[in-house]
Amino acid sequence: MGILEETVDIAYPQQPHCATVLVLDVSASMAGEKILELSEGLRAFIRALNEDDLARKRVDLAIITFGKDVRVICPFSAADQVQDPVLGPETFTPMGRAIVRAMDLVEERKTEYRDLGIDYYRPWIFLITDGRPSDMHPGEPFWDEVVGRVHDGEKEKRFLFWALGVDRADMKILREIAPPTRPPLLLKQTRFYDLFVWLSKSLSRISDSSIGEQVTLENPAGPDGWGIIPTE
Amino acid sequence: MKKTGVPGKKSSPFMCGGSVCGEYHGSRDEPCQDASGWTVVPGRRGFPPYGVIAVADGLGSARLSGIGAATAVTVALESARSALPVPVGSIGGVLFDIARSARETVLTRSREYGCSPRDLASTFICVLFSRHGIAAVHIGDGCVVARDRHGGLFMLTSPGGEYANEVVPLTAPEWKSELVTAYIRQRNGSVVVMTDGCVRAACTGPSDRLVPRPAFFDPLFSYVLSQQDEKSASGEIMSFLRGQGMTRCSDDDKTVVVGVIHTAHGADEITSGVSSSRDNPE
Incomplete structure (x- = not known):
């Protein structure tokens, strides 16, 4: 062993983390097949993260549902700590408050990372809904507040915000x-x-990226993708 | 390898270090994408000799980034040799010109290769130091740590952004606004330049407010100050970078280059502060 290996004290940092928040619509309109498939997809997502060594160490997952109320059913946790999420249909669609909660969670988590000296990737917020918000409408102050925070947050690189519509979601509002x-x-x-396979692959690719390495993701709206970008 | 400084000779810059391939690239049979080099510009016309250190870290997502990094380092050293020595007041302009020359040559190289400048993307650090002070120009992650003769450590530059995998490289269109220059008047100060593969082993705190750890830097500076032969000192540093301790810390490529001033006598320190800016000196 050389003199430097004997004398220099090396710090061992934690893995860089990627905070990810799923914001899930569990309003009454999601009842039936949709919520069953959402639940199954979510379980597959968590399984996939657990099967990837780096993603398991680096992805911090939080799950928020909005139906009767906004609930953080899973605070930020490593994938192997996430309990099997139970999603049941509820009334109302308080989407605006759920989005605000997600943005707050992300900021709180980043503060924790910084306090602990943990490097981190840009957080992801992933909204999934089949409807339209019941707690905010265009022109209302709360609408302006929520939409303004989403747009500013994305522009100022505080997080990446993905909005995903399902079935008869109001894509104009989204x-x-x-x-x-x-x-x-x-x-x-x-x-x-x-x-969710795409989401786990994307998070795995980010988790596998070195510090300083930028990552190109598969296009979810490509020919083999799961999504389309509505033009109307 | 020639000696870059001689202990006992008044105010002679001495540099050593190197770049090693990390496990990530090694396991894929990929070359090291860090590049580093240094040179001494002899003193003349009343100016002291300068030590020049250049370091670049090729971005993992850029397929030819190792070439881009090596090009930037080579051009930086050539540019410094041509430009130095200059009065302290002109150092900022010289550093900016060095960065600009390195960038322009990398862009020219991308045209020769028929690829995008993005394919040759790298971070870039160039440090000029003499018995009067230490100056740096820096874009991307990694850090430059300076030390006064009392052992005080200063983070001279560490312009990395908030997020782990988002770096503005030298080839980026917005490079001017992201370029950081810093100068510290420091009689016979010492300096370490390192890439991001070493930063977390050596520093604490959030990525945009890194704090150098004395337990890492003090033994490193002490070792280099006691050395006379550049080749053996560089071998020791590279062996350290390849060792289990540093490998356990990060699988990334690693670069450490240390610059010190060897003096005949103990030197008086005249620290007067640090200036740092992202302003374009043009």
């Missing part, structure tokens, strides 16, 4: 909520499984 640079996607049929 287009206004989503950042202008990342229009909302409409899920083909109910391909939740494909969506």
Whole structure:
């Protein structure tokens, strides 16, 4: 062993982390096949993260549902700590408050990372809905607050915001909520499984990237993708 | 390899170090994408000799980034040899010109290869130091740590952004606004330049407010200050970078280059502060 190996004290940092928040619509309109497939896709997603060594160490997953209320059913956790999420249909669609909660969670998590000296990737917020918000409408102050925070947050690189519509989702409303640079996607049929496979692959690729390495993701709206970008 | 400094000779820059391939690239039979080099510009016309250190870290997502990094380092050293020595007041302009020359040559190389400048993307650090002070120009991650003769450590530049995999490289269109220059008046100060593969082993704190750890830097500076032969000192540093400790810390390529001023006598320190900016000196 050389003199430097004997004398220099090396710090061992934690793995860089990738905070990811799923914001899931569990309103009454999701009842039936949709919520069953969403649940199954979510389980497959968590299984896939657990099967990837780096993703398991680096992805911090939080899950928020919005139905009767906004609930953080899973606070930020490594994939192997996530309990089997139980999703049940509820009334109302408080999407606006759920988005705000997700953005707050991300900021809180980044503060924790910084306090601990942990490097981190840009957080992801992934909204999935088949409807339209019941707690905010265009022109209302709360709408402006929520949409403004999403657009500013994306522009200022505080997070990546993905909006995904399912079935009869109001894509016009989603287009206004989503950042202008990342229009909302409409899920083909109910391909939740494909969506979550893509999400786990994307997070795995980010997790496997070195510090300083930029990552190109598969286009979810490509020919084999699970989503389309509605033009109307 | 020739000696770059001689202990006992008044105010002679001495540099050593190198770049080693990390496990990530090694396991894929890919070459090291870090590049590093140094040179001494002899003193003349009343100016002291300068030590020049150039380091670049090719971005993992850029397929020819190792070539881009090596090109940037080579051009930086050539540019410094042509430009130095200059009065302290002109150092900022010289550093900017060095970065610009390195960038332009990398862009020319991309046209020769028929590829995008993005394919040759790398970070870039160039440090000029003499018995009067230490100056740096820097874009991308990695860091430059300076030390005064009392052992005080300063983070001279560490312009990496908030996120782990988002770096603005030298080839980026917005390079001017992201370029950081810094100068510290420091009699006979020492300096370490390192790429991101070593940063977390050596520093604490959030990525945009890194703090150098004395437990890492003090033994490193002490070792180099005691050395006379560049080749053997560089071999020791590269062996350290390849060792289990550093490998356990990161699988990335690693570069450490240390510059010190060897003096005949103990030197008086005249620290007067650090200036740093992202402003374009043009």
